[in-house]
Amino acid sequence: MEFNPTLPIYLQIMNHIKKEIVTGVLAPGERIDSVRTLSEKYGVNLNTMQRAFSELEREQVISTQRGIGSFVTQDTHIISTLKTEMSQTLINEFTRGMKSLGYNPNEIIDLLRKDLEE
Amino acid sequence: MEFNPTLPIYLQIMNHIKKEIVTGVLAPGERIDSVRTLSEKYGVNLNTMQRAFSELEREQVISTQRGIGSFVTQDTHIISTLKTEMSQTLINEFTRGMKSLGYNPNEIIDLLRKDLEE
Amino acid sequence: MEFNPTLPIYLQIMNHIKKEIVTGVLAPGERIDSVRTLSEKYGVNLNTMQRAFSELEREQVISTQRGIGSFVTQDTHIISTLKTEMSQTLINEFTRGMKSLGYNPNEIIDLLRKDLEE
Amino acid sequence: MEFNPTLPIYLQIMNHIKKEIVTGVLAPGERIDSVRTLSEKYGVNLNTMQRAFSELEREQVISTQRGIGSFVTQDTHIISTLKTEMSQTLINEFTRGMKSLGYNPNEIIDLLRKDLEE
DNA sequence: GTGGTCTAGACCACA
């Protein structure tokens, strides 16, 4: 059995920023705090924050302009795709876990519905 | 922002054993491998495995008889409660995540249903 | 006027490795020296070499297996595309330079032909 | 492997001025801005600009008269030789690069011709 | 100020 290692910090930061974009905390086109500012805010090394940013840029979620700063994408299609991807990941983790406990699809939906109706 | 630390290994082991009990891999009343055997099998320190066992015993999921061994509880009520607890944890994580993405209960159920119908 | 900065070392290393792949010095599927070995061979920091590798992997030119090593892609289509891209870059630099000196296409071709016939 | 260091700034400036002479932006015999003026325009140290000028003078591309200023050579033979030298440098870089990618002379000419015909 | 690159060195998971 292999034990769960911690999700790398840069990935946790990426997820956090993505969530802020998907939920509108960070609006399309909005300027994001500088890597310096955020590295202090998150309490991580500058390089770690830069890695998060460069990966987010590679995924076209943000765009960076040297000497100016980084900005949330203005492409709402990318943002909606992001939301779908992130929800799909949650769904997959959930259904995989429930199935490994022995629940079938109908039971999973019933349990979820009961929980949400409370 | 705080980062997710790794879940302590003894808790990961506990969850793994609980899952085996809930899904019937380990039957009610069945003898469990010794702490020593399992610590080698999982590649963890003996103390770590002992901690997992003592916690499981405290939760009445297993019972240990000195000089004889450890056994899965025969109380099926405890086992079914265990299953409910574990599924509830998954449900909570899932709904919390989906809500933080901005989905409302109806949307969550719809997305899950579509996913499970595939 | 802006002055040419040095091409980042990790890009120079990427180009060097790409050239070895395109020319067959590194065969498809062949194992590449470890990042440690190469960082010593090239006299650069381990992190710089890792950056070169991770970018090459992102471009699917090499594939990396944790704990084992990195390998040249076996996809010959990727390799031939790589060759085309690299030659196109050289062609663009050349024609841009010649045109800025005042040569027209026919003159450029003539000069090149005379040079190559020597 | 040795890495490409940045071309010294005075050489970059020399090339830039040579290109302006070869392409006629600076006509034969035309007066060139003073070292002082140009060092500010290029944003470089006065000494750097002086070095560029003294090298250009050594190559007889410009001539300087104390107290009056610097002038582009009136010798069109020198200018045409300059053009040939600069194009030869581009040709050498290009053919060396293409050959190191594995192309033979005929292929190089074909690729260039196709590119220029577009 | 801003982001980009690089070094030096540590610790980790995996095989």
Add this chain to the structure above:
DNA sequence: GTGGTCTAGACCACA
């Protein structure tokens, strides 16, 4: 052994 992550800190180009 192998690659992956992270920190601390330096220097750079660009605006």
